[in-house]
Amino acid sequence: MTGGLTHLDEDGAARMVDVSAKAVTAREAVASGRIAMSATASQAIRDGLVKKGDVLAVARVAGIMAAKRTADLIPLCHPIALSSVTVDFDLLDDGVRVVATARTAGQTGVEMEALTAASATLLTIYDMAKALDKAMVIGDIRLEAKSGGRSGDWKRGA
Amino acid sequence: MTGGLTHLDEDGAARMVDVSAKAVTAREAVASGRIAMSATASQAIRDGLVKKGDVLAVARVAGIMAAKRTADLIPLCHPIALSSVTVDFDLLDDGVRVVATARTAGQTGVEMEALTAASATLLTIYDMAKALDKAMVIGDIRLEAKSGGRSGDWKRGA
Amino acid sequence: MTGGLTHLDEDGAARMVDVSAKAVTAREAVASGRIAMSATASQAIRDGLVKKGDVLAVARVAGIMAAKRTADLIPLCHPIALSSVTVDFDLLDDGVRVVATARTAGQTGVEMEALTAASATLLTIYDMAKALDKAMVIGDIRLEAKSGGRSGDWKRGA
Amino acid sequence: MTGGLTHLDEDGAARMVDVSAKAVTAREAVASGRIAMSATASQAIRDGLVKKGDVLAVARVAGIMAAKRTADLIPLCHPIALSSVTVDFDLLDDGVRVVATARTAGQTGVEMEALTAASATLLTIYDMAKALDKAMVIGDIRLEAKSGGRSGDWKRGA
Amino acid sequence: MTGGLTHLDEDGAARMVDVSAKAVTAREAVASGRIAMSATASQAIRDGLVKKGDVLAVARVAGIMAAKRTADLIPLCHPIALSSVTVDFDLLDDGVRVVATARTAGQTGVEMEALTAASATLLTIYDMAKALDKAMVIGDIRLEAKSGGRSGDWKRGA
Amino acid sequence: MTGGLTHLDEDGAARMVDVSAKAVTAREAVASGRIAMSATASQAIRDGLVKKGDVLAVARVAGIMAAKRTADLIPLCHPIALSSVTVDFDLLDDGVRVVATARTAGQTGVEMEALTAASATLLTIYDMAKALDKAMVIGDIRLEAKSGGRSGDWKRGA
Numbered sequence: 001m002t003g004g005l006t007h008l009d010e011d012g013a014a015r016m017v018d019v020s021a022k023a024v025t026a027r028e029a030v031a032s033g034r035i036a037m038s039a040t041a042s043q044a045i046r047d048g049l050v051k052k053g054d055v056l057a058v059a060r061v062a063g064i065m066a067a068k069r070t071a072d073l074i075p076l077c078h079p080i081a082l083s084s085v086t087v088d089f090d091l092l093d094d095g096v097r098v099v100a101t102a103r104t105a106g107q108t109g110v111e112m113e114a115l116t117a118a119s120a121t122l123l124t125i126y127d128m129a130k131a132l133d134k135a136m137v138i139g140d141i142r143l144e145a146k147s148g149g150r151s152g153d154w155k156r157g158a
Numbered sequence: 159m160t161g162g163l164t165h166l167d168e169d170g171a172a173r174m175v176d177v178s179a180k181a182v183t184a185r186e187a188v189a190s191g192r193i194a195m196s197a198t199a200s201q202a203i204r205d206g207l208v209k210k211g212d213v214l215a216v217a218r219v220a221g222i223m224a225a226k227r228t229a230d231l232i233p234l235c236h237p238i239a240l241s242s243v244t245v246d247f248d249l250l251d252d253g254v255r256v257v258a259t260a261r262t263a264g265q266t267g268v269e270m271e272a273l274t275a276a277s278a279t280l281l282t283i284y285d286m287a288k289a290l291d292k293a294m295v296i297g298d299i300r301l302e303a304k305s306g307g308r309s310g311d312w313k314r315g316a
Numbered sequence: 317m318t319g320g321l322t323h324l325d326e327d328g329a330a331r332m333v334d335v336s337a338k339a340v341t342a343r344e345a346v347a348s349g350r351i352a353m354s355a356t357a358s359q360a361i362r363d364g365l366v367k368k369g370d371v372l373a374v375a376r377v378a379g380i381m382a383a384k385r386t387a388d389l390i391p392l393c394h395p396i397a398l399s400s401v402t403v404d405f406d407l408l409d410d411g412v413r414v415v416a417t418a419r420t421a422g423q424t425g426v427e428m429e430a431l432t433a434a435s436a437t438l439l440t441i442y443d444m445a446k447a448l449d450k451a452m453v454i455g456d457i458r459l460e461a462k463s464g465g466r467s468g469d470w471k472r473g474a
Numbered sequence: 475m476t477g478g479l480t481h482l483d484e485d486g487a488a489r490m491v492d493v494s495a496k497a498v499t500a501r502e503a504v505a506s507g508r509i510a511m512s513a514t515a516s517q518a519i520r521d522g523l524v525k526k527g528d529v530l531a532v533a534r535v536a537g538i539m540a541a542k543r544t545a546d547l548i549p550l551c552h553p554i555a556l557s558s559v560t561v562d563f564d565l566l567d568d569g570v571r572v573v574a575t576a577r578t579a580g581q582t583g584v585e586m587e588a589l590t591a592a593s594a595t596l597l598t599i600y601d602m603a604k605a606l607d608k609a610m611v612i613g614d615i616r617l618e619a620k621s622g623g624r625s626g627d628w629k630r631g632a
Numbered sequence: 633m634t635g636g637l638t639h640l641d642e643d644g645a646a647r648m649v650d651v652s653a654k655a656v657t658a659r660e661a662v663a664s665g666r667i668a669m670s671a672t673a674s675q676a677i678r679d680g681l682v683k684k685g686d687v688l689a690v691a692r693v694a695g696i697m698a699a700k701r702t703a704d705l706i707p708l709c710h711p712i713a714l715s716s717v718t719v720d721f722d723l724l725d726d727g728v729r730v731v732a733t734a735r736t737a738g739q740t741g742v743e744m745e746a747l748t749a750a751s752a753t754l755l756t757i758y759d760m761a762k763a764l765d766k767a768m769v770i771g772d773i774r775l776e777a778k779s780g781g782r783s784g785d786w787k788r789g790a
Numbered sequence: 791m792t793g794g795l796t797h798l799d800e801d802g803a804a805r806m807v808d809v810s811a812k813a814v815t816a817r818e819a820v821a822s823g824r825i826a827m828s829a830t831a832s833q834a835i836r837d838g839l840v841k842k843g844d845v846l847a848v849a850r851v852a853g854i855m856a857a858k859r860t861a862d863l864i865p866l867c868h869p870i871a872l873s874s875v876t877v878d879f880d881l882l883d884d885g886v887r888v889v890a891t892a893r894t895a896g897q898t899g900v901e902m903e904a905l906t907a908a909s910a911t912l913l914t915i916y917d918m919a920k921a922l923d924k925a926m927v928i929g930d931i932r933l934e935a936k937s938g939g940r941s942g943d944w945k946r947g948a
Contacts, residue, residue: 004198004199004202005202005203005213005286005287005289005290006289007216007285008206008212008213012206013212013847013878014215014216014847014851014854015854015874015876015877016854016857016872016875016876018874018893019873020873020874020893020894020895026494044162048170054170054171054172054370055163057172057370057377057487058165058172058233058234058373058377060487060488061233061373061378061488062232062233064489064550065231065546065549068546068553069231072858072859073220073227073231074220074282074285075219075220075855076216076282076285077285078871079858079869079870079872080553081552081553081554081871082552083493083552083581084490084494085490086489086490087489088487104494107873112281112284112285120231120232122299123231123270123277124232124233126270126273127165127232128166128234131162131163131164134269134304134312135300135301138191138273138300139295139296139299140295141280141295141296142293142296143292143293146292154292156293167402171376171404172373172376172380173380173400174383174398174401176399176400176419177400178342178400178419178420178421184652212844212847212850215844216847216851218844219646219707219847219848220851222647222648222708223704223707223855226703226704227704230381230384230385233377233380233381234380236398236399237395237396237397237398238397239710239712240710240711241650241651241652241710242647242648242649242650242652243647244641244648245647246645262652265399321522321529321602321603321605323529323532324522324528324529325718329692329720330528330531330532330689330692330696331696331716331717331718332716332718334716335715336658336715336716336736349612356478357478361479364479370482370486370487370488371481371482373488374481374488374550377549378548381547387700388701389539389540389543389547389594390536390594390597390601391532391535391536391696391697392601392602393601394713394714394715395713395714422713427608428600428601431600432597435597435612436547436548438615439547439548439586439590440548440549440550442589443548443550444479444481444482444550445479446585447479448479450585450620450628451616452616453613453614454507454593454613454615454616455611456611456613457596457611457612457613458609458610458612459608462608470608528686531686531693531803531804532689534804535693535694535804535865538804538805538806538865538866539697539862539865542861542862553869554869555870555871555896556869557808557810557868557897558807558808558810559806560799562803577808577810636830636831636921636922637834637835637845637921637922638921639845639918640838640844640845644844645844646845646848646918665928673794676794676795680795680802686802687795687797690804694863694864694865705852705855705856705859705863705910705913706913706917707852708914708917709917743924744913744916747916751909751913752863752864754931755863755864755906755909756865758902758905759797759864759867759902760804760866761795763796764794764795766901766933766944767932767946769931770823770905770909770931771927771929771930771931772929773912773929773931774928775925778924786924788925
């Protein structure tokens with residue numbers, strides 16, 4: 001380990017950490033994020049909803065599928081058999097807030113899966129609204145809570 | 159189109175917009191983002207650099223590879239033959255700033271490729287530093303500039 | 317070529333046919349298919365629509381994304397930069413009919429992309445309705461029309 | 475759940491259903507499908523076999539590989555560690571019938587894996603024979619039997 | 633560039649080299665490799681051929697599909713629209729020799745596509761024969777020839 | 791089985807062997823390989839290291855990520871939840887030697903994962919150094935040792 005960075009060995013070389021000795025436990029992680037946009041773009045998404053437009057449906061699917069590909073995208077993540085992924089939205093006046101929850105029974109946590117789901121969901125909203133507003137900003141992507149595993153439960157601000 | 163959302167048809171159904179009539183031009187997009195972390199985590203990454211640790215090298219590769227997979231992750235993005243991707247870092251006292259640049263000669267812009275590169279790079283830094291700090295926040299992911307294409311050049315704040 | 321099968325060489329070995337001498341032209345293909353299901357399952361999908369449920373939105377995204385991955389799934393297909401994909405639905409009393417359209421400017425046709433989009437869309441509907449009806453049957457997956465390329469236009473039944 | 479559609483929550487939003495409470499049991503699913511084609515195309519495939527042509531070998535590989543990617547293609551499918559996939563053929567006068575069998579020890583069934591294998595196999599046959607016959611029709615894709623899991627065994631027509 | 637390594641910038645950071653100024657020309661690359669194995673394993677593959685077994689058919693498909701995914705596997709490779717891939721075999725007394733040829737019309741060479749095809753083909757033969765011989769050795773993977781592009785034609789030993 | 795080739799059934803057809811009856815045990819495999827290159831290219835890689843260039847860091851990431859995609863590349867490989875992957879280097883006067891180690895707790899061995907990691911690592915080094923030396927040769931890719939599973943431990947030369 002280099003300076004507490006578990007993904008580096010003593011020479012600073014990257015490695016996929018050995019989790020084979022860890023217990024298989026139920027694990028859950030919740031991550032959130034938001035995209036800030038103009039009132040016009042935000043209104044267009046809300047209007048779309050009213051007309052059964054599927055901006056958020058498409059973004060949700062993107063988030064769920066990205067969660068399943070986390071180990072393909074994040075180099076040192078372990079492949080995980082996710083048992084559940086959900087993506088929820090809060091429509092704000094100036095954007096959208098996303099909350100993603102991932103669950104598994106496995107040897108490693110699912111923080112990265114939840115964070116990847118939130119990120120892909122937000123990028124997809126950006127993609128679908130960018131004709132209306134190129135200046136949108138994606139932010140506040142963070143872990144809200146995790147449970148399961150040796151390191152125990154963790155909750156933001158707790 | 160529904161309310162200016164080009165990815166929805168008049169019934170609100172998602173579609174991959176037809177770009178076949180657009181001109182093939184040189185296109186470039188620059189996106190940035192940052193991850194805020196504790197001084198301890200930030201120092202560990204800086205120390206890793208000194209010892210040839212490869213946190214940032216791994217994160218850069220993740221960003222470049224994710225840029226190439228953008229159309230696989232963002233449902234309505236067109237597949238694009240990227241001609242160049244670069245990812246640069248600014249090491250800050252309280253985190254890392256990432257700037258990603260993508261280029262192509264094609265019929266659609268590469269904003270999503272640059273934004274996806276920045277997001278995957280930041281998620282990878284999170285993954286590698288999360289043993290030190292679970293409370294890190296990824297934010298300020300945004301387009302800085304784009305050039306090429308019919309809609310012309312765009313620069314943040316300009 | 318073996319017995320008219322262009323994907324086999326004279327020894328019967330599979331190959332990705334050389335298209336480098338073919339002209340780059342605008343190409344389009346339309347494929348359709350249907351899934352037959354019980355009245356109950358069909359009604360549930362219709363009800364879902366009324367309540368903004370997104371069975372068909374999810375299935376449409378699956379079809380569009382699968383079209384982009386056609387060369388990854390069908391071993392001898394050429395990678396193609398699709399310029400457009402759309403997926404439309406007809407809700408029937410006993411199921412759903414799907415029509416997928418793919419377009420490109422390239423050296424090979426996009427029949428397989430349209431057929432793959434239709435197949436993935438139908439499989440996704442099956443997945444989402446299978447708790448209601450395991451006996452659903454997917455069928456009538458076929459090319460409706462193609463245009464562009466040396467072999468000229470083709471239309472089913474014409 | 476919306477109208478019995480387990481992949482939608484009470485608001486009609488798509489979700490990857492939580493299977494973490496389900497038992498790990500041995501599960502098997504058998505799916506079949508067929509492609510109808512002209513006598514000429516059918517004969518070419520048979521002739522190819524005699525000459526060691528590998529139309530069916532290529533199609534079988536495509537089916538097996540697609541089964542492994544099911545969770546990547548079907549948005550709400552759970553990733554599954556398949557323990558076995560086989561694809562068998564019946565050569566008919568007017569086409570080919572495909573039977574795909576998938577097995578796992580896991581928390582969810584493998585119907586989608588078997589159906590995806592059958593679909594990809596049939597699409598690959600279409601691709602390889604389309605120079606001879608563009609009017610081929612893929613159909614009768616359906617589950618034949620499944621075993622394992624809480625919902626018990628199921629057999630078509632039983 | 634660092635010490636002639638074009639994939640590193642002046643600071644040693646990895647980058648996907650900008651090829652946007654390069655000419656689009658017809659490009660071809662031929663790569664070869666071999667796998668050495670016991671006479672028993674080699675005979676089993678030959679026997680399989682006689683009985684229409686498809687060890688080599690499966691390995692060929694693996695090579696062709698891997699060529700199409702080169703940019704997904706090799707971090708700094710550009711995505712390329714391959715126009716043709718072929719994989720040929722020489723059956724030897726003590727193994728198998730593989731020759732892979734890739735072609736495109738593009739801005740970068742296809743050496744990596746040909747080399748990746750050869751590698752994946754050989755790994756697949758290893759996988760299928762490993763129950764007979766674990767000591768097999770894969771080697772002599774090398775570029776035989778390339779043509780097209782600014783750097784001109786190159787031929788091994790010339 | 792055909793002639794001892796377990797991946798072929800009695801008719802010579804490819805199949806993904808059924809491993810559902812195998813025990814879940816801790817499994818490890820070590821594979822190695824090397825790339826031979828000119829002294830100039832070898833020196834450039836060493837110099838890059840000194841200057842914190844990341845040829846080997848990039849190659850290592852490529853190897854680790856490829857290991858996770860083994861079942862996607864090698865048609866009849868089972869998907870495996872790898873618990874650890876490491877890639878180490880020996881810098882030689884005339885090239886680089888790579889040693890890859892993979893671990894899992896599962897029903898099948900991880901030889902293919904270790905071999906695939908070594909191959910992708912070597913191909914990536916080739917890619918990054920090919921501007922200096924097109925004549926590099928990749929070879930000696932082989933299993934060094936495996937442990938776990940019914941067939942017991944195996945060590946090269948033992």
